[in-house]
Structures are given as C-alpha cells and as structure tokens.
Amino acid sequence: MTISFQINGQAKSMDIEDGNTPLLWVIRDMLNHKGTKFGCGKAACGACTLLIDGEAVRSCSYAVKFAAGKSITTIEGLGNKENPHPVQQAWIEEIVPQCGYCQPGFMMATAALLEKIPQPTDEDIDKNIINVCRCGTYYRMRKAIHKAAQIKAESIDPINS
Amino acid sequence: MKKRLHFSLLFLGLVIFGFGLASSTGYNTYYVSETDSVENASSSEAFDKMMQVLTHERCVNCHPNDNVPKQGADSHPHYFGITRGDENMGYQATNCATCHQSENNDYSGVPGAPEWSLAPDKMKWEGLSRVEIAKSMMDAERNGGRTPEETLHHLTEHELVLWAWNPGLDANGNLREVPPVPKDEYIAAVKEWFENGAVIPSE
Amino acid sequence: MSKTNKKGKKVSRRKFLVRGGLGTLGVLAVGTYLFRNPIRRNILAYANSMDMAYMGSGMEPMIWFEVTSDNQIILHSPKVEMGQGTFTGLAQMAADELDVSMNQIQIVHAQTDTGNIDTFSTGGSTSVAGLWQPLRELAATMREMIKVEGAKKLGVSVNEISSENAQLTAAGNSITYADAVKDVTEWEVPNTPPLRDLKEYKFIGKPIARIDLEAKVFGDPIFGLDAEMPDMLYGAVVRPDKIGATFVSSDTSAAESMPGVVQIIQEEDFVGVVARSYSEAENAKQAIKVDWSVERDWSSEEIQAILQVGEGNASLIQKEGSDIDDSSEVIEMEFSSPIGAHAQIEPNGVLAYVNGDKATIHISTQVVNLTRKEVAKRLGFDEVQVNIVPTYLGGGFGRRLHTPHAVQAAVMSRIVGKPVKYCFSRKEEFQHDMFRPPTHHVLKANLDESGMIKAIRHDFSSGDVAIDSPLLPGFVHSILGADVGAIRGGFCQYSAIPNIRTVSWHVELPFATSWWRSLGLLANTFAWESFMDELAVKSGKDPVSFRLAHIQDDEAGTRLKAVIQAAAVKANYTDEIVDGRAMGFAASTDAGTPCAQVAEVSLKNGKIKVHKVTCAMDPGVAVNPDQVKAQCEGSIIMGISASLFEKMEIRNSELSPTIYGPYQMALMKHAPKEIDVVLLQGIDKPGPVGEPPLGPIGAAIANAVYRLTGERLTAMPLQA
Known part of the structure; x- marks a missing residue:
C-alpha cells in the first residue's frame, strides 16, 4: 500500500507491503533517519518517542498505516545546530x-x-x-x-x- | 430487616434521580429492578454468563478503584506509574495514546482499540462483587448517565468492550486470555438479561 | 600504588614510527609502539585495584593523530566512548600538549585497520587514567615534530617558534600546522619533551562541554545500530528461553516462505534467518521452531541455596593479624544481593560484511581486539583481514565485553554475500545477558572495651565475574584462586583494624554472570558499610567518627579520611531525623579511588524515597570535573536503581522479567532532586572515575532507613 505523510516538514509517499510495520523501522531503515532509537520494541523504554501531530508517540508500537495523512517530527526535525529547539x-x-x-x-x-x-x-x-x-x-x-x-x-x- | 429498609430508601433515591434523567433523555423502556422476587431461571443464567465476563480482568483492569489502570492476568498496577489523569487518558503529554493505538500491536504486544482509556472515575468495579458491579453499571449516577439502552449498547457493541475477545498478543508474544464466555454467547446473555428486566439478584 | 608504574615510562623515541600521507592532502599520521607485556606486577594488588595502563598490542604501528588540510587534528582513540566521557578527557589531554583549541580537535574510534588497538578493553574506569601519561607524551612529541617542520618552512630555528591554536609563530610570521606538515615525507622525531605542569594546562582540569554533545543532542547516527551499508540485509538468530538449553533440531519450513526471507541460516551452533527488513527477519524468526534440550529446571531458590558462604572453594584474599576469635562475643550479620541485568538501552547489535577475504564489522563493543580475534577465528581469517569499526556505545556497563553476535553476523553475511545487520530483541537482552552475579556475605567482628574493632572478617560468595572471561588470562585466577572481579570492594578498607580476614567463596552457577559496572563493588560495599554502620551503633559512636577512627594515615587512608570528612561536612551529617528524613553514611575505595556518600531518605507508604545524595570523591586529577561529576550523578542513580528495584528471577529455568517495567529501574521520579558532588585531589594524576561512585549508595540508603525504622535491610533490592 502507499502511505503518505509529512516527516520533519517534508511530504513522503511510501510503498509499504505490511501496513502493520512499526513506524520506527520505516523511519530508521527506509527513510534513514537514525535519531529515533530502538530500545525495547515494546513501548516500554521510550527511546523511539517522536511526535505525531504534536503528540508524543512511541513509534515501535505504532503501525505505519496509522501515520497516513499525519505530520511526524523526529529529533532531526525538532531543531538543528544552527537553530536548536x-x-x-x-x-x-x-x-x-x-x-x-x-x-x-x-x-x-x-x-x-x-x-x-x-x-x-x-x-x-x-x-x-x-x-x-x-x-x-x-x-x-x-x-x-x-x-x-x-x-x-x-x-x-x-x-x- | 433493617438492612433491607436501608436498601429500599437508597433505591427510591435512585429512581427519583432516574426520573429526573428520564425527562431529559426520554427513556422509559427499561426499569432498573431491585428485587429478588421476579427472578427466573433463564434470567439468572444470563446474569451469570454476563458477569463471568464483566468480572474478568479483561474488563475490570480498566475499571480500577484506585485510578491506576491494571495489566495482565494478575491485574498488577500499570507499569511506569501511569494513572487516570484528568480525562481518564493518563497524563497531559504521556497518555494512553502514547503507546496504545486503535488496534492491538502484535509487534510490541501493546493492546489497542478505539477510544482506549480508563472507564470514568465513577465506574469503579475493581474489588466489587458481581451484584455490586451490576448495580454500578445500571446506576446512571455511576455509569456516566447512561440509560439502560445505552448501557446495553456499551456492553454489546462498544468496540473497546468487545476488544476483550480480541486482546491480541502480550509483550512475550503469547495470546492474552479472553473472558470465559464466547463473545456471541455473552452478547446474547446480556440482551436476554436486559429484555428480562435487568434483574439484579440479591447477594 | 606500585612504584614501578608502567604509566610513568616514557614513550621511546626509537619506537616512534611515522607515516605520511593517507591519501588526503596534508595528512599526518603518527604511530608508535607502546607498552608490551601488560601484567607483570604484584598480581594481587593488580587484582584489587585493576590499575591497568593502556595496553597496546606492541606489535604494529598505531595511528594516533592526523592533521587535516583544514588544520584540524583527528585523534584516533583506542578506547571507546560509552557515555563515560572518555573522548572529551582524551581530547583535552591531547589538545593541551598539542597547543590546539578544543574546536580544532576531533576524536574518532580507532578502527583496527589503523593498528591502534587496545588489546584489553574499555572498562575498569581506566581509559583516561591509563592514557594520562602516554597520550600527553605522544601529543607533546607530535607538537615538537610539527615545530621542526614549521621551523624549516619559516626559516627560523625551532627554539624561536611558539605554538598556539594549531598555529606556529616566529618573528611575526605564522603558519598553520596543516601548512607546516604539508608534503612532509621524512620526519625528525625528537626526544620526548617534558610534559607541562598541571597549572599550565588550558583544558585539563576545566569543565569543558562534552566533545560528543551536539552529536547526541541532534540525533546524529553515531551508534552501532545506526550503521548502514548499501544492499544491507537484516538478520535474526533464534535463542532459547531457558538456561542450559542445548540445540537439538529445528523446523524452518514455515519461516522459509515468510515475506521478505532471503535465507534461513543453519549453523552448528545457531539457527538464524536473513531477510530484507528488521520486521521481516523478526517475524520469520518467530516462525522457526527449535527443539531445545534442557537437562534440568532451575529456580531462584535453588540458586540461592548454592550461592552461600561455605559452599564451593574458599580463597583467603586479605590477611592482617589473626583471625577473629569465635569464642568471644561476635557481632555477625548476613547480606545478599540478587542477579542484576545490564539493561543498557541500545541492544547488542552488529553490522557485518564479509566480502571475499575481507571482513568489516561495525559494532558497539568494549573489546575491539577480542571481537576481531573471534570473528577472524570463526571465518578462518588472519586478524588483519578483519577491520573492526567501533561505534559509540548506547551504554556499556560491561555488557559489551562479550560480542559473539559479531561472529554470527559475519557468518550470515558470508553466506548471503551481503552486509547483514542484526540485533538482540529486548527479551534476548534480558534472558541472555551476562548478569551481575548474585552474592551472599557474612560479616563478623568483635569490639574492645572502648568500642574499637578488634577483629573483623568478611566471607562472601559470588557468581563468576572475571573467571572464564576471555578477557583475562587464566593464570590470573589460578594464581589468585579468586575472581578478580567479584573481589572488587570485598577488601577491608579500614586499615587500622589489627586483625582482618577476607575470604572469597566461588561456586559455579548454571547461567552466565560477568562484568557489570563496578563488578563486586556495589554488593560488597553494601555489606561492608551496612555492617560498619551497625558496629558504630553498637559502639555508641557516630558513623563518621567511627569510620575515621579505623583508618591509618598512609596515602590511601589519608585520602579516604578526606572524602569521609568532606562528605560529612558538605551534607551537614546528623544522626537526627529532620522533617521525616534521615541520613545514611557509607564510604568505599575502588581501584584506588575513595568515595563517601550521604543519602537523605524518607519513607512514604513504606516506599523508600531518596531526596538528596552528597558525594565526596577523590579521583586525583579530574581531567574534566564536569564529566567526573556526571559520572558520580549517573553512578548514584544507577546504584539507586540497582539497590531499590532491580532483580532477575529464575522460574523453570527461565530468566525473567524480559522487559523494562517488570524489570523495574529507577525513573525520573526516583532520581534524587539534589545531588551534591565534591571533588578532592589527593594525588597528582587522574584515577578511576566511572565506577567508584557506585560503591557507597546502597549502604548509604540502607543506613538511612535504619535510622528511620530501627531495622537493618540486609537484602537487595532494599524494601523497608
């Protein structure tokens, strides 16, 4: 399926075979944003926390299909060296x-x-x-x-x- | 005798309150019966089936009496100090939806269903007997102002309630236990109980 | 401290080896042979202090520095950065002798291809201390070499040149280091110049911001699991749930047809799968059915029953005067600590690519050299065919002293012919950890009429820490008869007690235990310092003066007394309960670094709450006082976590919990809101920092609870 969302202000359309794939792995391995971390895969440690429409979400426990139409912010999009959050x-x-x-x-x-x-x-x-x-x-x-x-x-x- | 009298007075209070509510919601189909005189075998069986489900941890874990959601077959307090919060959804920035989505997540073992949240503060079932739970759920003051029709709807159609039969995998990849009565039987039993006047047996 | 400290040995001029040009314009690489034969000293003292110098292989030239064309110095570190701040300390040391500013120096992990390999490990709190002398000497020598070249280019004599901010100046003319060394092919290597006085340093001793701070705040891909290669695939390896399980057979048929599966891997010692993505590899792994053979079931109770003082082999490791007279009035107490998990947040993982006769391994490892050896051995390669690319570690704590997963990834990569990345699941992390061993302690003492300790004896039993570790030669233990890791903190630091015995008991446990930050220190100090507190009460003295009265005025004793006094003064130590809060006192000496802590504790609904911890420590020269303080803060919080919450259980041979939460650890709300760290400097060189402050905290909390309740807590995790 094709899933479209915004990540750090950029529109992305992803071809995803399994919509239940955790968003974490789509971001880390397909989009190559490595700042969002894998710690437990069980929504227990919070290392994978990012923002979806401004709300804190643990992305290891968030099926990528739910991200459709939403706006995601990762640590890379929070701020940068010139303009830190x-x-x-x-x-x-x-x-x-x-x-x-x-x-x-x-x-x-x-x-x-x-x-x-x-x-x-x-x-x-x-x-x-x-x-x-x-x-x-x-x-x-x-x-x-x-x-x-x-x-x-x-x-x-x-x-x- | 003294005890019974006390009960009746309380019931009277509820009925009066109920009528007040009735005028605004227009309900008049069902009446909450507080008597042991009209029980029949079939209604009693239906009540038993319904309550086997409603006293199961799949249901009670989200109806806590201490504002702390419970988890697992042993109903331990939710890890990481999660509590009810102002809107039954946890804390302001870290809330139910931080981890729980509208479906179970089999990768993480985090359960999910639409409107994942605690039952409101007044709907405390944890530690209550079957009869007490039944009274609570039929009491508009403690069931979120639901009419019996609305309560029936909650019990038989609300996705969050029916999640109990599709509770998904836990963090170790094992299936969570479902309530001891199959979903269809449960729904039929609830409907039957309501149709028979929602009679709550005495303790 | 041994007088023939190898750290004092000068870097020999004749061992300086220089290579020019690594393919980049203006690149200078400096290599050297460093110390050989690492362990040749009083072995017991070594075992206690773990006072290890940096250990180079002594075989190959090592690239330490590069000068880039944009006038930056790149320092290739043989030690890895796992949060302890070593990179920052090393950069400060190098910058100060090189005469460059902090923003002109970068530091990277030395890949094994550069030859700069630490043959031991990053651990034992020895990185900054061990490189203190050699790194500054290397930097100073290189500075002089650059000056020699600069003098030629400026047409002046070397003596006329001054150096600052990576720039040489003489008679009003300036030249950058990069320009000075450009095109140099033949180097003159001067004698090792004298090092500067501590007071002259601009960066050493200053609270410089961490050199990796920005990378870590902006989410740069610096960790092992962040490594990428083109065409990379994802692996997973099946592991048993039960301890002692051995592989019998497997059924991989269901997994073979799972989406994304590239290949099922069936080796003699493991079964795995390689797939296109992490999720697909994990899903396929779940579908592999393995039949494991389990000889017997183990439970926590059975482990506890064999882990007892009196069981197994005993080694006398400390002997002063005579043994305690059991016929006299003896005060005796028992203590215990549970199995603890490392629980570092970055799971163990690796990216391996075996391409023909060359293997490249990106990995979070504390044992770069051992990882290389093991991969080479399994692949049938010479070690030089394997390049280990160490990354930043998402937590070390001793967990990354074992890296068999590097071997598995390399095997999988060779089979599929592509790079393979693979990491542990969190459940595997918990079940296949190399745990902190459980311990049992018996302490006995008797007091004289004035309340002074006449004789004291500590017997302790622990699972393995260092025994059987591939890190240490076996003879260490055959000479000692004791586990060099388990005995950390087990010795009596109260040197004025005339009669002391310390006995280490060793039993074999059915699961792997190993190095956990500070090794035996946390549990041993919990036992020692709870007991000292009890003895102080029995003798009618306050815990501070009671401790001071039992310490001699030698160097170690003077430093220990100083931190005890400093902690007591800074915390305004009192035996009184104020506003429901009591103070607990404890002190330890670890690897030569003394540390004393005061914990302010209250009880709420039976739960222990630590409000404030005051910590006084003497690490010698604090190369970066801010990061030394950070290590104290972190150790205190990790120690609170281990002391109050953490515990692994065994049921039907299965280790649990397998997830954070059930494996309870300190969270934000459990951390003290106040941590007050005082640093003393009792010696003129840096000592170990990262582990010593983990010693006192458990006992300090337990002693505070005693003041609140009158009850001694004798088992970790502490429950009031």
Whole structure:
C-alpha cells in the first residue's frame, strides 16, 4: 500500500507491503533517519518517542498505516545546530547526555510536555517523563527541562504570539 | 430487616434521580429492578454468563478503584506509574495514546482499540462483587448517565468492550486470555438479561 | 600504588614510527609502539585495584593523530566512548600538549585497520587514567615534530617558534600546522619533551562541554545500530528461553516462505534467518521452531541455596593479624544481593560484511581486539583481514565485553554475500545477558572495651565475574584462586583494624554472570558499610567518627579520611531525623579511588524515597570535573536503581522479567532532586572515575532507613 505523510516538514509517499510495520523501522531503515532509537520494541523504554501531530508517540508500537495523512517530527526535525529547539538548547547548556542513546526519546517527550504544560512542575515532569535512561542522567534532565521551559517562554515573541 | 429498609430508601433515591434523567433523555423502556422476587431461571443464567465476563480482568483492569489502570492476568498496577489523569487518558503529554493505538500491536504486544482509556472515575468495579458491579453499571449516577439502552449498547457493541475477545498478543508474544464466555454467547446473555428486566439478584 | 608504574615510562623515541600521507592532502599520521607485556606486577594488588595502563598490542604501528588540510587534528582513540566521557578527557589531554583549541580537535574510534588497538578493553574506569601519561607524551612529541617542520618552512630555528591554536609563530610570521606538515615525507622525531605542569594546562582540569554533545543532542547516527551499508540485509538468530538449553533440531519450513526471507541460516551452533527488513527477519524468526534440550529446571531458590558462604572453594584474599576469635562475643550479620541485568538501552547489535577475504564489522563493543580475534577465528581469517569499526556505545556497563553476535553476523553475511545487520530483541537482552552475579556475605567482628574493632572478617560468595572471561588470562585466577572481579570492594578498607580476614567463596552457577559496572563493588560495599554502620551503633559512636577512627594515615587512608570528612561536612551529617528524613553514611575505595556518600531518605507508604545524595570523591586529577561529576550523578542513580528495584528471577529455568517495567529501574521520579558532588585531589594524576561512585549508595540508603525504622535491610533490592 502507499502511505503518505509529512516527516520533519517534508511530504513522503511510501510503498509499504505490511501496513502493520512499526513506524520506527520505516523511519530508521527506509527513510534513514537514525535519531529515533530502538530500545525495547515494546513501548516500554521510550527511546523511539517522536511526535505525531504534536503528540508524543512511541513509534515501535505504532503501525505505519496509522501515520497516513499525519505530520511526524523526529529529533532531526525538532531543531538543528544552527537553530536548536529550546529543549535541545537546554540539553546543551546542562550537558545532559552520557551515552546519549535514550536522549532523543527524552527530548521528544519533553518537547511534547512543554506544548501541554509550558512551565511544568517537578510533579508534572515525574508523571509525564517516564522514559528509561540507564546512565542515570535524570538529575541533569530535570534541570534541563526547567531550563527549556524558561528558554521557550523567553523566545516567544510577546507581540506576535 | 433493617438492612433491607436501608436498601429500599437508597433505591427510591435512585429512581427519583432516574426520573429526573428520564425527562431529559426520554427513556422509559427499561426499569432498573431491585428485587429478588421476579427472578427466573433463564434470567439468572444470563446474569451469570454476563458477569463471568464483566468480572474478568479483561474488563475490570480498566475499571480500577484506585485510578491506576491494571495489566495482565494478575491485574498488577500499570507499569511506569501511569494513572487516570484528568480525562481518564493518563497524563497531559504521556497518555494512553502514547503507546496504545486503535488496534492491538502484535509487534510490541501493546493492546489497542478505539477510544482506549480508563472507564470514568465513577465506574469503579475493581474489588466489587458481581451484584455490586451490576448495580454500578445500571446506576446512571455511576455509569456516566447512561440509560439502560445505552448501557446495553456499551456492553454489546462498544468496540473497546468487545476488544476483550480480541486482546491480541502480550509483550512475550503469547495470546492474552479472553473472558470465559464466547463473545456471541455473552452478547446474547446480556440482551436476554436486559429484555428480562435487568434483574439484579440479591447477594 | 606500585612504584614501578608502567604509566610513568616514557614513550621511546626509537619506537616512534611515522607515516605520511593517507591519501588526503596534508595528512599526518603518527604511530608508535607502546607498552608490551601488560601484567607483570604484584598480581594481587593488580587484582584489587585493576590499575591497568593502556595496553597496546606492541606489535604494529598505531595511528594516533592526523592533521587535516583544514588544520584540524583527528585523534584516533583506542578506547571507546560509552557515555563515560572518555573522548572529551582524551581530547583535552591531547589538545593541551598539542597547543590546539578544543574546536580544532576531533576524536574518532580507532578502527583496527589503523593498528591502534587496545588489546584489553574499555572498562575498569581506566581509559583516561591509563592514557594520562602516554597520550600527553605522544601529543607533546607530535607538537615538537610539527615545530621542526614549521621551523624549516619559516626559516627560523625551532627554539624561536611558539605554538598556539594549531598555529606556529616566529618573528611575526605564522603558519598553520596543516601548512607546516604539508608534503612532509621524512620526519625528525625528537626526544620526548617534558610534559607541562598541571597549572599550565588550558583544558585539563576545566569543565569543558562534552566533545560528543551536539552529536547526541541532534540525533546524529553515531551508534552501532545506526550503521548502514548499501544492499544491507537484516538478520535474526533464534535463542532459547531457558538456561542450559542445548540445540537439538529445528523446523524452518514455515519461516522459509515468510515475506521478505532471503535465507534461513543453519549453523552448528545457531539457527538464524536473513531477510530484507528488521520486521521481516523478526517475524520469520518467530516462525522457526527449535527443539531445545534442557537437562534440568532451575529456580531462584535453588540458586540461592548454592550461592552461600561455605559452599564451593574458599580463597583467603586479605590477611592482617589473626583471625577473629569465635569464642568471644561476635557481632555477625548476613547480606545478599540478587542477579542484576545490564539493561543498557541500545541492544547488542552488529553490522557485518564479509566480502571475499575481507571482513568489516561495525559494532558497539568494549573489546575491539577480542571481537576481531573471534570473528577472524570463526571465518578462518588472519586478524588483519578483519577491520573492526567501533561505534559509540548506547551504554556499556560491561555488557559489551562479550560480542559473539559479531561472529554470527559475519557468518550470515558470508553466506548471503551481503552486509547483514542484526540485533538482540529486548527479551534476548534480558534472558541472555551476562548478569551481575548474585552474592551472599557474612560479616563478623568483635569490639574492645572502648568500642574499637578488634577483629573483623568478611566471607562472601559470588557468581563468576572475571573467571572464564576471555578477557583475562587464566593464570590470573589460578594464581589468585579468586575472581578478580567479584573481589572488587570485598577488601577491608579500614586499615587500622589489627586483625582482618577476607575470604572469597566461588561456586559455579548454571547461567552466565560477568562484568557489570563496578563488578563486586556495589554488593560488597553494601555489606561492608551496612555492617560498619551497625558496629558504630553498637559502639555508641557516630558513623563518621567511627569510620575515621579505623583508618591509618598512609596515602590511601589519608585520602579516604578526606572524602569521609568532606562528605560529612558538605551534607551537614546528623544522626537526627529532620522533617521525616534521615541520613545514611557509607564510604568505599575502588581501584584506588575513595568515595563517601550521604543519602537523605524518607519513607512514604513504606516506599523508600531518596531526596538528596552528597558525594565526596577523590579521583586525583579530574581531567574534566564536569564529566567526573556526571559520572558520580549517573553512578548514584544507577546504584539507586540497582539497590531499590532491580532483580532477575529464575522460574523453570527461565530468566525473567524480559522487559523494562517488570524489570523495574529507577525513573525520573526516583532520581534524587539534589545531588551534591565534591571533588578532592589527593594525588597528582587522574584515577578511576566511572565506577567508584557506585560503591557507597546502597549502604548509604540502607543506613538511612535504619535510622528511620530501627531495622537493618540486609537484602537487595532494599524494601523497608
């Protein structure tokens, strides 16, 4: 079947034999965006988290057929080195990553959180950010999430927003 | 005797409330019976069949009494600290739909069905007896203001309910257990029970 | 510390080997022979400290540096980056002696083709410490070599040249390093220049941002599983659910006709499938039916029954004074820890391409050399026919010291004639991990009239850590009789106690156990430091002064005392319960690095909550203090996870859980909101960093819970 969607602002039409193929593998292996990670394949670790129409979704548990007509954002589309997303900027300022493997998933989940709750409390963070990090970067991540909220608030143009 | 009197008063309160509701929704087909005098064998059998399903973990896991969805045959609390949230859908950014879609996912073992969510706060079934569950589900105050017709519809046609017979593979690739009554038999039993006046037996 | 430390040996001029031109204009490659014969020292001290220098193969020239035409230095690292920050530390060390800025240096994993191969591993917290001397000497020598060439081009003498920011300047004229070395074919190699004083360094000792920070924040494809090759196929290998299962037969007929299947692979020791996509390979794998033979069923209880002090072989590994007098009043306690999983987030995986007589292996590995050896052996190749391309690791923690999957992928690739990528499922990760072994500890002590410890004895039993590991020569264990990994942290660090015995018991377990970050340290320290806390209570002393009173004033003792005092002061340590929170104290010495921690803990609905951890550590020179702190924070959180939640069970020979969640690990909400790290510098060189801070945390939490409840928690995972 042909499945069309937007990914990081670009329209894509994919020929997919099995519409139940997890979106994760379509993105990693067919579209070659490697920033979205495979950690467990069971929607348990959150390493594959990306945004679909702005909502955090674990792509290892999301059949590609459901992506038809939707807009997907991966870590590659969140921001770039010249123009980082506030979450990425905060991650840099707090020097969060260690091994780095789980980090895109956490950053995507955080980006979704800040859309819902622009100034999350520690409790909001504890409830919503439930991905798994083995290096134990949670301590810095929490600081970075608060910082990202601050950067995002400051970057909004008060006149045009 | 004292206990019975108490029950009747409560029932009266429900009926009054029910009439208030009836005027706005226009229902008058079914009446919730709170009596053990009109039971017949067939209705009782239908009730048994229905309740074998409704007390099964496939149903009760999503009707928790502590706002924590349950998982699995052992009804353990949902992993990762998931709770009801404001709209029965989990938390703001990480919610049911972060992992659960409108179909089961056999790759991940994550179950899915349309409108995947917890039953609303008032529909707490976990830990209730069969009779208590039946009362709860027929009580407009605790069933989301459903008329008996709407409750019948929920029980027999709602895709999320019928998912119980198509629960998919778990994370280890094993089929989840289905309720102990086949779907068709269950639906027939529910309809029969409603047609016979939705009689809830005494405990 | 051994006085004849090989790290002090200078890089010999005559062993400097230089090659010019790797096909790119202006490329300079510097190679050298480094140390041979790695283990020739007091073997027990080695076993305790794991104080290993960098071990080159000593056989081939190694490419360490390249100068590119755009004036960048590329450092080829024989150590891999798995999150521990080694790349950043190495780049700082090299940049400081090379006189280049941090944005003029890049670092890559050395492929084995470059010859720069570490014959041991990346592990044991030794990367920065082990390369401290040789890498700076190499960098300094190369700087001088560039100066010599620059002097020729500028027409001045070498002495007149100053170097900064990859630029040479003399008498008002400047030339870049790239221009200085362009077209050089014959190099002059000077004597190894003296290294600079610590105070002169611009980058060493500074909290420089991680060199891989941007790559990791913007999702660059840097990990093993991100590797790609044209025409790549996907493999999967069938593994049994039960421990001790051996292959009998398989039925692959259903799998053969599955969509996307390219070939079923039937080897003597594994059955697999190669398909067009990951999903198709996994689906086909599910359809392969394998008949496994299982000799007997195992359960957790049976494992616990054989893993007991008193079972198996005993080795006396520490002996001071006489043994404890059992006829006197003896305080005795028992402790235990469970089987733990590595649970690193990037599953083990590999991309292999066997093309004729050449094999290329992209892989997250901590044992580049061992991976190459094993692949070469299986393929019947010489090692030089196999190029290992190490990638960034999505977590190491010791899990990637075993890479038989590289062999399987290479075999599959050779059969299908195309590159094959394959990785473990999460269930396979959990069931076929090389686990942290379960342990059992018995501690005994008696006190004198003044409450000082007269004699102490620690007996512990552990599954294998290092025994049978292909990483270490067998003679290490035959000489020691003890497992060099399991004994980490098992020794008594309280050197003022006159009578000490430590005995390591070894039993064989029916499943694989191995290296897990900090090896025996976490469990041994949990037992030791819970017991010390109990002894302090029994002697009526506070846990800080009680510990200090049992430490001698030698170098190790002075450093240990300093971190104990620093942690107590920084945390405002008190035995009192304040606002429902109690403090717990613990300290450890691992591989020469002392660390003390104070955990602030409360109980809510019977659940242990860690609010704050204060950590004082003396890693010697902190090459990058920010990353040393990051290692402390990460170790503390990983230690909280292991201490409070993690546990593998065995039922009917099946290891479970097989997924995150059921295998409970610390999440954001479990991490302390405050982690306060104090770094001391008791020696003038870097020491191990990545594992030592994992020692005290379990005991610190348990000791805090004791203050809240009056009950000693003696089994991990801790449950109040």
